Amino acid sequence: xxxxxxxxxxxxxxxHTLDVLLKRGHSVVTTVRTQEKADKIKEAYKSYxxxxxxxxxxxxxxxxxxxDQAVFxxxxxxxVLHTASPFHFNVKDxxxxxxxxxxxxxxxxxxxxxxxxPHVKRVVITSSFAAIVDPSKGFAPEHTWSEEDWNPITQxxxxxxxxxxxxxxxxxxxxxxxxFLEKEKPSFTIATINPPMVFGPIIHNLESLESMNTSNQxxxxxxxxxxxEEIPPTGxxxxxxxxxxxxxxxxxxxxxxxxxxxxxxxAGYFSNKxxxxxxxxxxxxxxxxxxxxxxxxxxxxxxxxxxxxxxKFYYDTFDQNRGNLGALYREHSMLTFENQECQGTGNILExxxxxxxxxxxxxxxxxxAQPASQDGSIMVLVTGALIVSTATGRx
Numbered sequence: 001x002x003x004x005x006x007x008x009x010x011x012x013x014x015x016h017t018l019d020v021l022l023k024r025g026h027s028v029v030t031t032v033r034t035q036e037k038a039d040k041i042k043e044a045y046k047s048y049x050x051x052x053x054x055x056x057x058x059x060x061x062x063x064x065x066x067x068d069q070a071v072f073x074x075x076x077x078x079x080v081l082h083t084a085s086p087f088h089f090n091v092k093d094x095x096x097x098x099x100x101x102x103x104x105x106x107x108x109x110x111x112x113x114x115x116x117x118p119h120v121k122r123v124v125i126t127s128s129f130a131a132i133v134d135p136s137k138g139f140a141p142e143h144t145w146s147e148e149d150w151n152p153i154t155q156x157x158x159x160x161x162x163x164x165x166x167x168x169x170x171x172x173x174x175x176x177x178x179x180f181l182e183k184e185k186p187s188f189t190i191a192t193i194n195p196p197m198v199f200g201p202i203i204h205n206l207e208s209l210e211s212m213n214t215s216n217q218x219x220x221x222x223x224x225x226x227x228x229e230e231i232p233p234t235g236x237x238x239x240x241x242x243x244x245x246x247x248x249x250x251x252x253x254x255x256x257x258x259x260x261x262x263x264x265x266x267a268g269y270f271s272n273k274x275x276x277x278x279x280x281x282x283x284x285x286x287x288x289x290x291x292x293x294x295x296x297x298x299x300x301x302x303x304x305x306x307x308x309x310x311x312k313f314y315y316d317t318f319d320q321n322r323g324n325l326g327a328l329y330r331e332h333s334m335l336t337f338e339n340q341e342c343q344g345t346g347n348i349l350e351x352x353x354x355x356x357x358x359x360x361x362x363x364x365x366x367x368x369a370q371p372a373s374q375d376g377s378i379m380v381l382v383t384g385a386l387i388v389s390t391a392t393g394r395x
Contacts, residue, residue: 008084231297
């Protein structure tokens with residue numbers, strides 16, 4: 001059991017993270033802005049006594065020293081998961097509403113830990129794909145986004161619109177954390193979780209539908225028929241389930257080899273049009289949220305661009321770490337290799353990881369793509385060379 005401080009406990013990701021922590025047997029203190037929010041969380045976890053779940057009130061994370069009292073604990077904290085940061089587009093003052101809570105909230109808790117919580121060994125911070133992606137590159141099919149990438153956004157660009165303000169807040173806050181680690185050399189390590197769009201069930205208290213987390217709002221708006229005239233562009237076509245994001249936060253402090261690393265977590269691709277289709281298929285009462293004349297919300301028209309991006313991602317992942325391909329398969333997926341059929345994610349990964357060659361490189365010589373169905377599926381045919389390293393050389 002580890003004593004954990006979880007910030008922003010009433011938030012979307014934090015609520016799922018709290019659930020994972022308690023089920024794993026950890027002892028948790030979570031910060032919230034008001035006693036009312038603490039009471040609502042306590043009501044949802046009646047079976048956990050004060051020794052397992054307690055609360056600290058932090059009204060404003062943008063205030064200097066906001067976490068000075070929260071980091072004190074008996075028994076002392078060994079890990080801190082910092083999820084508290086704004087994600088909304090109702091911005092009137094970019095600095096006050098978005099940048100300060102993200103940046104000062106992050107550096108503030110790191111300062112408080114260093115000053116007053118010497119037993120803390122691991123800190124995990126909720127960052128975002130927004131801190132990785134460079135929007136000026138568009139869909140960038142020639143580029144594979146990874147933890148090595150940084151959003152080059154500037155202070156001036158942050159003030160252009162609420163979306164830029166959010167991206168800047170996540171980028172500046174995460175950079176400030178890594179700068180703190182380098183300059184202050186604290187006794188704890190840092191790991192960041194960088195998810196794209198986060199969807200999934202809501203288990204925290206909602207005062208109203210209007211207070212729903214920003215990612216899930218697009219599903220809400222679709223179900224409310226707000227996309228009936230035209231489905232808006234999807235923007236970032238990458239997503240992940242909130243439950244996987246929560247697991248990533250917990251794993252990042254439980255596993256020592258996660259120390260001082262960024263983790264770009266994702267499940268796959270999606271489009272707003274697909275969201276509409278899923279709603280209509282699974283909830284017949286919402287079949288009229290769009291009609292035959294509704295347009296928009298699909299993948300980019302250049303399906304070859306998407307195919308090229310996917311093929312590069314697949315082969316790069318195959319060549320570097322085949323185990324990470326699991327997110328691309330489903331239980332009905334099938335892989336055929338040398339006349340042997342493997343079905344299901346587990347069987348496919350077992351086959352890939354036990355191939356007779358370990359070091360391999362794919363060289364794509366041609367790529368043909370075409371739409372495969374009306375649901376946006378794409379069929380891709382690739383030819384090229386498979387270069388395998390053996391004891392006698394490369395073949």
